[in-house]
Amino acid sequence: MNRKKLNQYKGCLSPIQIADGINAARRNAKRLAEDATLLLDAGHFPTAASLAALAIEEAGKPSILRQLALARNESEAIEAWRDYRCHTRKNVMWLLVELVAKGARKLDDFKPLFDPGSDYPDLLDQIKQLGFYTDCLGKAHWSFPSEVIEESLARTLVTTASILAASEHLATVKEIELWVKHLGPVWKGHPSWMRKALENWYEEMQGLDLVPKDEDGMAEFIRNGITLRRRDAHGNSGV
Secondary structure: OOOOOOOOOOOOOOHHHHHHHHHHHHHHHHHHHHHHHHHHHOOOHHHHHHHHHHHHHHHOHHHHHHHHHOOOOHHHHHHHHHHHOOHHHHOHHHHHHHHHHOOOOOHHHHHHHHOOOOOHHHHHHHHHHHHHOOEEEOOOEEEOHHHHOOHHHHHHHHHHHHHHOOOOOOOOHHHHHHHHHHHHHHOOOOHHHHHHHHHHHHHHHHHOOOOOOOOOOHHHHHHHOOOOOEEOOOOOEEO
């Protein structure tokens, strides 16, 4: 059998390719979160935790693809693809639920998610590995998944994955084109410029009926925060 290795693409993408990638990631994140929930209900806590970590990673891809849409040269495109294929760059959102529980509501409240010095991404990646594999750790101690991944941890991760994978919104070419229109000129510029660009992008999206007009606007989120609904491991929401 003639086998050929598939080369990983590292160039720029068109708006339609970006939208397709975002939608594929969201569909797969939801699939993985649902599978993790089934395993959780069956009592397979280590595998449920590891699958939840994978779902969180998939749910983190859309934000990186939006960065790729704004790449101004080959170097920035390569950097975005490096983040896209890095486990710890995709799983930063797993701290979201904890931040919300501590009162985070506005955009600036979520800055810890993107702190380059945080060890949370590495911790989740380690949990994912421990849920799948045996390993020799510490002072030659053998780890076994069912002995190191407890039910409470698995439930927390599955709940987080279910929340992050819950979006039903499908990205469109127009949405990405507007994203580039508003964010492109200020990309990696002053934070206040980027916040204003986010507001303008979302406002135009609402004007074109690409997002519901009755939802909290981006400006409201940035300035005053929003009330988030919690979602359990089965996808049920509540206040």
